Amino acid sequence: MVEWDIRKLQILRTLRERGTVTATAEALRMTPSAVSQQLTNLAKQVGVPLLEAQGRRVRLTDAARLVLRHAEAVFEQLERADAELAAYTRGEVGEVRVGAFSTAVPALVVPAVRALRASHPGVVVRVREAEAAEAYELLAAGEVDLALSLAAQAPAVGDPRFTRVPLLTDPLDVALPKGHDLATTEPLRLADLAAEDWIFGGSGPWSDITRGACETAGFSPRQGHSASGWTAILAMVEAGMGVALVPRMAAVPRGGVVMRELGEERPVRHVVAAVRRGGEDSPAVGRLLDVLRGVAAT
Missing domain, CATH: 3.40.190.10 (Periplasmic binding protein-like II)
Incomplete structure (x- = not known):
């Protein structure tokens, strides 16, 4: 199977659009010799000629057009991946698994999920009801990304495994x-x-x-x-x-x-959220924590 090189395919695509090696080099901020070398290497990789002389210019062979026809689907998918990745880094998409004790589910988690659906529909929350102490066990085991529990059932504040976030004091x-x-x-x-x-x-x-x-x-x-x-x-x-x-x-x-x-x-009892240390840097987890704080404040 051919080992496809996306960068070389992009050069071939640009040549089709710009028409000359010189124009392609200018568009890609390369030298003409580097463009020619990359296209020569691509032809060797695919095992067919991709360019043919046409006076002082070159033109794409039928094989090159066939390659590009399939490459367009790859470029399209990569564009989608770029868009989704950008959305992920902004906290607009992602999945957060939550372990929460029973009363926290209707009082905090459900309103938070509703709010996220309205503001960030790409963030999916998966809820697992658990006893207060069990929520931390699930968090430590990597089975949930965020635990809602009672401070009285939590590991010590200095536990290096977790970052605790106070949410509310419940009378x-x-x-x-x-x-x-x-x-x-x-x-x-x-x-x-x-x-x-x-x-x-x-x-x-x-x-x-x-x-x-x-x-x-x-x-x-x-x-x-x-x-x-x-x-x-x-x-x-x-x-x-x-x-x-x-x-x-x-x-x-x-x-x-x-x-x-x-x-x-x-x-009173103190309700806290917890994530594994460093987990608060996940954009989707950060979004949910922000919404939970807002729900708790009301």
């Missing part, structure tokens, strides 16, 4: 059944609920967050029921089976549930 509110004695108490403190049955998972980050917040308020929560999904937790609160701490980002309105803020002492 934790108390979910009470409608009609609860404390549903209208002002101000409401977490310590006021020390005698209540609490609903939270038996293990995992939310169990740790709930226990930690209550212990900071001066009591250990009595776990009345165990659930990890917000739909189940809020349904049990609505039924009067207990109370729960709910991140504002995860709260879904229910007619029988009253959400109460806890004032200045309210506990």
Whole structure:
């Protein structure tokens, strides 16, 4: 098979357009002898004459025109590649794989994807739901390009593998059944609920967050029921089976549930994005981080 040389094909193409070796050399900023030498080498590579004398000029042979007919398709594809590569370097195209914990998907990732579709439709986001700690494992393993997680579940800030980007501070509110004695108490403190049955998972980050917040308020929560999904937790609160701490980002309105803020002492969780160190330089990843920051700010 012939080893095609794009540069030599471009010279042949320019000769067809300009008509003479001298004009071709001027257009390509080469010497006429260099043009002739390159075309002679191309003819040797393809094994057929490409030029024939016509007085003091040269003209392309039928074989040369055949070669150029096929080369045009190559040039066209290379132009497309140049255009796509330029778009990629501007962050206008690319694919970003995201690992995100459950409440971050509807609250942050979905709005970010919608915004990107409107502003940069060439950037494709692939989403994988994962537990907060698992998101970092996926990131370290190269299975996702960006992880959305909780700062409490993240590796240390100085971990050389990752660059962390703070996104938002998510307040934790108390979910009470409608009609609860404390549903209208002002101000409401977490310590006021020390005698209540609490609903939270038996293990995992939310169990740790709930226990930690209550212990900071001066009591250990009595776990009345165990659930990890917000739909189940809020349904049990609505039924009067207990109370729960709910991140504002995860709260879904229910007619029988009253959400109460806890004032200045309210506990919070910190939501962060992370990429592998240096990954923030990827234009598409940078685009998504910018949009996530905008969504988080609202």
